[in-house]
Amino acid sequence: MTLRHFTHIRDLGPEGVERILSRAAAWKGSFPKHLVDRVLAMVFFNPSLRTRASFETVMIRGGGSAVVLEVGNGVWKLEDRLGAVMDGDRAEHVREAVPVLARYADALAVRTFATCADDAADHADPVIGAFRQYSTVPVISMESAREHPCQGLADLLTARELFGPTRGLPVTLAWAPHIKPLPKAVPNSFLLTAAAAGCEVRVAHPEGFELMPEVLAEARGYAQAAGGSVSVTHDLDSALAGSRVLYAKSWGPATAGGPGPEAVKAHPEWLTSTAHLARMAPDAIFEHCLPVRRNVEVSDAVLDSPQCRVVDEAENRFHVQRALLDLLIGNGS
Amino acid sequence: MTLRHFTHIRDLGPEGVERILSRAAAWKGSFPKHLVDRVLAMVFFNPSLRTRASFETVMIRGGGSAVVLEVGNGVWKLEDRLGAVMDGDRAEHVREAVPVLARYADALAVRTFATCADDAADHADPVIGAFRQYSTVPVISMESAREHPCQGLADLLTARELFGPTRGLPVTLAWAPHIKPLPKAVPNSFLLTAAAAGCEVRVAHPEGFELMPEVLAEARGYAQAAGGSVSVTHDLDSALAGSRVLYAKSWGPATAGGPGPEAVKAHPEWLTSTAHLARMAPDAIFEHCLPVRRNVEVSDAVLDSPQCRVVDEAENRFHVQRALLDLLIGNGS
Amino acid sequence: MTLRHFTHIRDLGPEGVERILSRAAAWKGSFPKHLVDRVLAMVFFNPSLRTRASFETVMIRGGGSAVVLEVGNGVWKLEDRLGAVMDGDRAEHVREAVPVLARYADALAVRTFATCADDAADHADPVIGAFRQYSTVPVISMESAREHPCQGLADLLTARELFGPTRGLPVTLAWAPHIKPLPKAVPNSFLLTAAAAGCEVRVAHPEGFELMPEVLAEARGYAQAAGGSVSVTHDLDSALAGSRVLYAKSWGPATAGGPGPEAVKAHPEWLTSTAHLARMAPDAIFEHCLPVRRNVEVSDAVLDSPQCRVVDEAENRFHVQRALLDLLIGNGS
Structure with a gap:
């Protein structure tokens, strides 16, 4: 099974869901070093506890590393609208930020919450879509406007x-x-x-x-x-x-x-x-x-x-994310 | 000497203090890899420079890793009062957050300052007490309301x-x-x-x-x-x-x-x-x-x-914390 | 070529610039583990995306680690003026903070932006100068008031x-x-x-x-x-x-x-x-x-x-910084 990005359940479909759940269950209790020399760049537009700690420990326990970036908190605010005249508080566009991060890391993980004000916009999921479009490495969702698939x-x-x-x-x-x-x-x-x-x-x-x-x-x-x-x-x-x-x-x-x-x-x-x-x-x-x-x-x-x-x-977040990252950037993938 | 948690000097007593100081002194200048595959989750309710840098480098130089979480800064604010109706700005309770982190990490380090308004409350040390109570892995204090034992x-x-x-x-x-x-x-x-x-x-x-x-x-x-x-x-x-x-x-x-x-x-x-x-x-x-x-x-x-x-x-913070973490989660412990 | 600190192009001069560019170009596509057991403490007075991600990945891919500290955001605000009566919002002086960090890390990286209000002050570059003066380990600039040499x-x-x-x-x-x-x-x-x-x-x-x-x-x-x-x-x-x-x-x-x-x-x-x-x-x-x-x-x-x-x-930030860190703290340096 090949997986380019994982941001929505439709990336897996019913068969893929079954494979991830089986693999996650099978690996419980063992800690293979399957992510050696792999770096995950984690980009947070919103807060997190489990998501951050579980993704970081998946990378660490697999032999790799995570880099954590918080948009607007030590990192420039990001614009995602095409054609924008960027004269507001968003100093950088995803069209630059995403391909740049893809040069440093082996995969990008993104968290970007819904507006909660417009179901249609949240369904369209513009920010995670931009990451998929502009990244040359796999993108994994840590929750977007439409879904929190992990x-x-x-x-x-x-x-x-x-x-x-x-x-x-x-x-x-x-x-x-x-x-x-x-x-x-x-x-x-x-x-x-x-x-x-x-x-x-x-x-x-x-x-x-x-x-x-x-x-x-x-x-x-x-x-x-x-x-x-x-x-x-x-x-x-x-x-x-x-x-x-x-x-x-x-x-x-x-x-x-x-x-x-x-x-x-x-x-x-x-x-x-x-x-x-x-x-x-x-x-x-x-x-x-x-x-x-x-x-x-x-x-x-x-x-x-x-x-x-x-x-x-919450513990199972670790196990399913480990199976997903193995598929996306594992040493054997 | 076994140590379950280290949050107060009473966890060591005079004999334990002597053993930590001896071990810290004896290891100076050598860098054993005694924390291989160990992950420390560091939870900060308050700012830090030495504490953060010294704990992180203890883990790294010992062959392990640290995950840094700042409560209310990229991480949900935490409630610690039992029975609270959580309708304020604290989105998560320590009863969930602590056992969850204990599933991802081998030990939890916590910093939570005193109120400075109520000696009795600070003496009772409620937040660090909750971490001890709800964690299934060792807890180490990075300063609590009552003590800063490292x-x-x-x-x-x-x-x-x-x-x-x-x-x-x-x-x-x-x-x-x-x-x-x-x-x-x-x-x-x-x-x-x-x-x-x-x-x-x-x-x-x-x-x-x-x-x-x-x-x-x-x-x-x-x-x-x-x-x-x-x-x-x-x-x-x-x-x-x-x-x-x-x-x-x-x-x-x-x-x-x-x-x-x-x-x-x-x-x-x-x-x-x-x-x-x-x-x-x-x-x-x-x-x-x-x-x-x-x-x-x-x-x-x-x-x-x-x-x-x-x-x-300040350098000695590194050395005593190394001795403590070796006792708590060292590869030979 | 020996390099004590790298904060300004004058630390390299034309010959040094040529050597860094040659080395950066020569290493492209290979990932030597040249920074094993090395720890870089990164101190940010200002936001960053590329700088942070590229320095962290240089350290990680070289076999070392980075510790990230954000001044005023989880870390005490720092005073740099000699003789100051510290009764304002800056709780710590660089005279303490810098030598302390130098005890934990093998090199310090610093980002401190210009005031944009006083060319003479920015030319004098007081904060990066203090880091050079008080650090016992190499200092590398991640942008200071006068220059962004990487x-x-x-x-x-x-x-x-x-x-x-x-x-x-x-x-x-x-x-x-x-x-x-x-x-x-x-x-x-x-x-x-x-x-x-x-x-x-x-x-x-x-x-x-x-x-x-x-x-x-x-x-x-x-x-x-x-x-x-x-x-x-x-x-x-x-x-x-x-x-x-x-x-x-x-x-x-x-x-x-x-x-x-x-x-x-x-x-x-x-x-x-x-x-x-x-x-x-x-x-x-x-x-x-x-x-x-x-x-x-x-x-x-x-x-x-x-x-x-x-x-x-932006990708080349990684390559030149790798060459610089190799000179400053590489395993063969």
Whole structure:
């Protein structure tokens, strides 16, 4: 399997998802030096804890190195619009910055969050697209406006480790309240990856918090190919009944016509509590990408319960990213 | 000697202090590769120069690596209060962040300064306590609210290199003026480590700048065990007479009833000058943890004199931290 | 050839420039492990993209490591004035910080921009001078108030790769508009390095944007020794006629008597366009140090043309810095 860039689940498709999950699982507990003399340049437009620490340790433990650059924090702010008259605060254009970094490093990793103000712009994913276009070395996403694909893979690896093959596994992606609108990249990626892994995916959210239609259509295509399904409901109870995985996550309202940004503070009944877990299968687990706001999105009791697998999920970021970097720039690739 | 975490001098006690100082001294000039394949995750809640550079170079020169994370600067702000409803600016809880980092790294190093507003809270040291509680790998302090134990060890190593065994060595910890109240972690650590090393410790400060009673009691316990003593005075002259080490340091006023924060700008006679050195033993040295505000805390003439050992002291941070990390995560440990 | 520090072109002179360019060119495509066990401490007073990524990758690919410190961003602000009463926001003096870092690292790299307010102060280069004075290990400039010497070397390497020996090569350093006054370090370094490489250097700028007389005099000395020349004109057309290299760069007005800072926004005819390239030799190339503000300093059409060599130039930063670090701290040096 060859992989030029990895920024969206469509770069892998259902077969590729399966191969990454298998490889990640197979390598657990061993630390091959498969990235010797490889350098990953990590470009952050936004903050990070897990992503940064997990990518850096993947490179280090594989025998390579990472260089960390924070845009606008010790590094020039970057412009990505073609034809711009650059008289604002963005001192450098991605058309220069990206090919330059590609001369120093063997791969580029990029984090660039959604605007949360315009679903269409976020779906188009302009910054990560520019990195793909202008880089002469592989580009890997550390979360972009549309997707957070390494997170989705880690989420599914966690489920697979507990439940075995995921074909037909009932999983629930449930909206949660927050103090401000958040990007849809994480729910998009859970939805796409779970669909590509053949799960019975149940999306539940209050009215007005619809995910992007293009992402739902893409997920339904994967589900059809992988033997799963995708359904969407406003009824959380029915989405939880008998489900094996509850993935709680806040995201902002859809931008056209619906509720305003304040609406994310409403719907307290969507704050995940142990009552939600009680409706699920007896062996159900709780997942969240982290960071999580305790007692705003999810109750302490859920996060401190034995069903909570968020730390395993975070560890699995390391394992799926290791498999991906091996494919992209591994010594044997 | 086994060491699970190192965040306070009580983790070592007088015997452990002696072993670290001996090992640090014995390894000077040699660079064993004793940290191969080891990764230290360094978490900074506060700025650093020496601490960051010395820990990073300990890991690198030992054959390992360090990952640097700055809370609130490219990394989410962290909540540490149990039961908090996280609707403020702290997006992640230490209950998640700490165990997650422990999955990626072999040890965690943490810097978290005192509030300087509440001696009791600083004595209780909640953040470093949470790291100890939630980490599955060793935790090492890079300064917490109560102590800066690697600094205390480096201070004593510097004295020992010049004067030999420190039992009964007269040393003076003298308060100095500043532009704002500072934490007591550094004076606490000099006091505790010097006491554990058997010195005759003389603490001198103006009225109202008392150190914490719990720390003084702990130091007196060590002094009794190690054959030294601890005395406290407001009379700087007597504290300097015949002393071999002057450790100058500013710290904030005690919080109950005494002078307000502005008081740190008073007492210009406590600014360390060559007149102070003149009262000491002829071979006396000057120590300071750095950074030092020249001509506010200490005069240029003292800092530029041959008696000033602050650069050796900073170098000794490397040596004591190397000995500690070898005990905590060394290849032979 | 021995080199103690490298902060200004005068540390190399014309012969040294030739040796660095030859070595940088000869090593292209090979990755010797010549910096094993070497640690470079990089101290940034100002932002960076290329400089940081290229220095870090030089160290990593050579088998060594870099430690990155950002002054005022996770690291204490630094005072450099002798005798200062340090009661402001600068918590540490270079007299302590520099020798301390020299205890941990094998060399120090420093970036400290010009004030842009006082040509005489920038010419005197106080911060980089303090690093040279107080460091016991080699100091290398990542751009200081007066010069950006690694940039100048990369610029000339790029020209030499395309045109062969640079003696007598006509090159044009042309001022460009900007949104704010910029330092003169980059134009100074192109001028000095091109003169030391024997080029026919033509400097063109509007009235009031004179470079420093000391730098022009130094460049003329190098030109005389190396068989080249230095001329200065306000007539861009004549400076471009038949030239082989156009180096466009904005810089602030001279500070004595001339135009105010707003003047950098004037002179739209100096924005580099394809009309400028058309006046040059048919094989002429375009250079810029980056970051470049598109359509403010230089048009999209120039930057997207095949004559534009800015990415090669940036790559050459790696190659010249590798040759320099080999001389300063290489395993065979």
